[in-house]
Amino acid sequence: MTLYTFELSTPKENFYNITAQVREAAADSGVRDGAALVFCPHTTAGITINENADPDVVRDLLLGLDKAFPDRTEFRHAEGNSAAHLKASAIGSSQMIIIENGKLVLGTWQMIIIENGKLVLGTWQGIYFCEFDPPRKRKFHVKIIGGGNDNDAR
Amino acid sequence: MTLYTFELSTPKENFYNITAQVREAAADSGVRDGAALVFCPHTTAGITINENADPDVVRDLLLGLDKAFPDRTEFRHAEGNSAAHLKASAIGSSQMIIIENGKLVLGTWQMIIIENGKLVLGTWQGIYFCEFDPPRKRKFHVKIIGGGNDNDAR
Amino acid sequence: MTLYTFELSTPKENFYNITAQVREAAADSGVRDGAALVFCPHTTAGITINENADPDVVRDLLLGLDKAFPDRTEFRHAEGNSAAHLKASAIGSSQMIIIENGKLVLGTWQMIIIENGKLVLGTWQGIYFCEFDPPRKRKFHVKIIGGGNDNDAR
Numbered sequence: 001m002t003l004y005t006f007e008l009s010t011p012k013e014n015f016y017n018i019t020a021q022v023r024e025a026a027a028d029s030g031v032r033d034g035a036a037l038v039f040c041p042h043t044t045a046g047i048t049i050n051e052n053a054d055p056d057v058v059r060d061l062l063l064g065l066d067k068a069f070p071d072r073t074e075f076r077h078a079e080g081n082s083a084a085h086l087k088a089s090a091i092g093s094s095q096m097i098i099i100e101n102g103k104l105v106l107g108t109w110q111m112i113i114i115e116n117g118k119l120v121l122g123t124w125q126g127i128y129f130c131e132f133d134p135p136r137k138r139k140f141h142v143k144i145i146g147g148g149n150d151n152d153a154r
Numbered sequence: 155m156t157l158y159t160f161e162l163s164t165p166k167e168n169f170y171n172i173t174a175q176v177r178e179a180a181a182d183s184g185v186r187d188g189a190a191l192v193f194c195p196h197t198t199a200g201i202t203i204n205e206n207a208d209p210d211v212v213r214d215l216l217l218g219l220d221k222a223f224p225d226r227t228e229f230r231h232a233e234g235n236s237a238a239h240l241k242a243s244a245i246g247s248s249q250m251i252i253i254e255n256g257k258l259v260l261g262t263w264q265m266i267i268i269e270n271g272k273l274v275l276g277t278w279q280g281i282y283f284c285e286f287d288p289p290r291k292r293k294f295h296v297k298i299i300g301g302g303n304d305n306d307a308r
Numbered sequence: 309m310t311l312y313t314f315e316l317s318t319p320k321e322n323f324y325n326i327t328a329q330v331r332e333a334a335a336d337s338g339v340r341d342g343a344a345l346v347f348c349p350h351t352t353a354g355i356t357i358n359e360n361a362d363p364d365v366v367r368d369l370l371l372g373l374d375k376a377f378p379d380r381t382e383f384r385h386a387e388g389n390s391a392a393h394l395k396a397s398a399i400g401s402s403q404m405i406i407i408e409n410g411k412l413v414l415g416t417w418q419m420i421i422i423e424n425g426k427l428v429l430g431t432w433q434g435i436y437f438c439e440f441d442p443p444r445k446r447k448f449h450v451k452i453i454g455g456g457n458d459n460d461a462r
Contacts, residue, residue, distance in 0.1 A: 003408045041415030043359040049247040051197040060229045060236035068222045068376045075368040082368035093357040098297045100157045107195030143406045203401040205351040214383045214390035222376045252451045254311045261349030
């Protein structure tokens with residue numbers, strides 16, 4: 001069970017799509033059957049799963065989180081990033097994704113969207129690193145839990 | 155480690171109790187010792203664990219989520235369901251439940267409630283599929299992770 | 309895969325640091341490589357991971373949660389603790405923490421803070437039991453999932 005660690009730069013408050021890296025870790029592990037645990041080792045960032053088709057979804061998520069958890073004059077934490085800590089706990093530090101037959105089990109979005117004259121078919125649920133306190137150099141861990149490892153004799 | 159997939163219809167925004175299905179998957183797997191990962195493959199729905207004794211709890215949860223994450227005129231996502239995406243990320247896409255001696259470890263609620271003259275004893279924590287964008291045909295996955303499988307020679 | 313159960317008293321609404329107990333369970337299990345699942349069997353409390361350096365962070369988190377999920381006259385749940393149920397579902401019932409080489413993988417906080425003339429170095433992410441409906445006698449479970457067990461021949 002290898003631990004995979006990835007680095008990313010987060011220039012602004014945003015949701016950064018890390019699905020490809022998690023998929024890569026799952027593939028590299030050789031695990032056929034188990035789960036991927038994606039973990040954020042920071043306290044003003046989190047991990048979530050949401051739509052990766054329309055970029056306006058992430059924009060609206062950021063806006064809605066800002067409205068629910070605004071900066072407040074009553075906050076006392078000297079760093080001034082209490083709202084980011086709050087969003088991190090609301091979003092959560094980790095996500096678990098099922099691995100079946102060596103592949104992440106993420107939802108396909110059945111709707112067909114016509115955007116700029118293009119059909120978008122079978123778009124995937126995306127796994128996001130959520131930056132609430134930019135700019136930062138960040139990392140996240142992926143741990144593959146399970147059996148049926150191709151490299152494993154049993 | 156079988157993957158269990160269940161389907162459900164969600165006529166209205168609500169929390170649908172799926173504890174029985176998760177229990178069924180855990181029992182069917184034969185796993186004595188591990189955890190059940192309940193995963194929602196949709197981006198406007200989620201999975202949570204909360205009280206299943208008084209139906210007013212779910213009613214109040216829905217109301218409180220609506221107040222914290224209302225629909226907003228500033229939202230741009232064309233489908234018009236950004237509030238549902240937001241609730242999904244706040245509630246989360248999955249839950250993990252411990253399996254011990256082949257049974258889900260969920261809390262019993264020790265308080266005795268007298269409601270309409272009836273005693274309610276030892277009510278369980280419930281696992282809920284949370285629909286925020288109805289009506290839909292939905293599904294959720296249950297993956298049992300662990301060992302001590304009754305059907306497993308090792 | 310032993311199940312560890314810890315008890316705690318929660319005199320007031322607060323985040324109680326349980327990192328030491330989770331670390332203790334991980335060490336006792338002998339698991340070198342896997343994950344710790346920390347589970348809260350209550351419906352008006354939750355588990356989160358956030359900063360454990362400046363106590364004002366927890367104070368601000370409690371304040372921000374109160375503002376986002378206040379008590380409301382429209383709530384009907386007879387116990388009068390619907391806001392606590394709401395916070396519990398927003399924060400979540402469990403957290404997973406990676407175990408690598410027998411140790412919890414939690415983030416160190418690289419910044420150096422000078423507070424009251426003292427340097428604070430390499431502070432850890434903390435795991436918190438979040439009490440939203442005090443005072444209570446509570447418990448939480450820790451389940452260690454994984455292999456490489458020191459006591460395990462395979």
